[in-house]
Amino acid sequence: QKEVEQDPGPLSVPEGAIVSLNCTYSNSAFQYFMWYRQYSRKGPELLMYTYSSGNKEDGRFTAQVDKSSKYISLFIRDSQPSDSATYLCAMSSNAGNNRKLIWGLGTSLAVNP
């Protein structure tokens, strides 16, 4: 079993839809959870960063962490064609000096105008 599981999609939605992206993990020591967005042929960029459980909102984006279920989600409200990208979840058990992250494989999202 992989430490982090993420459905690769592809996920195709109409413009304006609410998008739900998810990852599950097996290591209960993970405390730091991130979502990255990666456009084609570009490096990933950090979207959301969450420590421990709970919700975090930033504009149209909401990140949720449920440590009891080992499940994290990213919600995108009022999705736009510019949101079309691959979304990667990543997590870590520490924020120490080397900060190695465990990555999901990414979910490909297409928002259709």
Add this chain to the structure above:
Amino acid sequence: SQTIHQWPATLVQPVGSPLSLECTVEGTSNPNLYWYRQAAGRGLQLLFYSVGIGQISSEVPQNLSASRPQDRQFILSSKKLLLSDSGFYLCAWTPRGPGRAGYTFGSGTRLTVV
């Protein structure tokens, strides 16, 4: 503000040729530096990370090596490329010390070995 530069953007190299990819970070000191490879269907694979000049940790045994000759410079090298070295190579940095664990990535180098 901090910026990370990675070049070249694309590279086509024959099997058996050497490789040198360079990454530099500006606007910060003592960063942690990372080299990742991204291959289709395999996600992001950490190749090397460095917490200081000359300090390199290798995550995966392979045909590649890394060096950090200066505080904000990280170089990925190979003496003889293999077909399996093809992929998208990404450099990243994080601030030194505990705190936010998020990475800042460069724009990547797409390497095709032919």
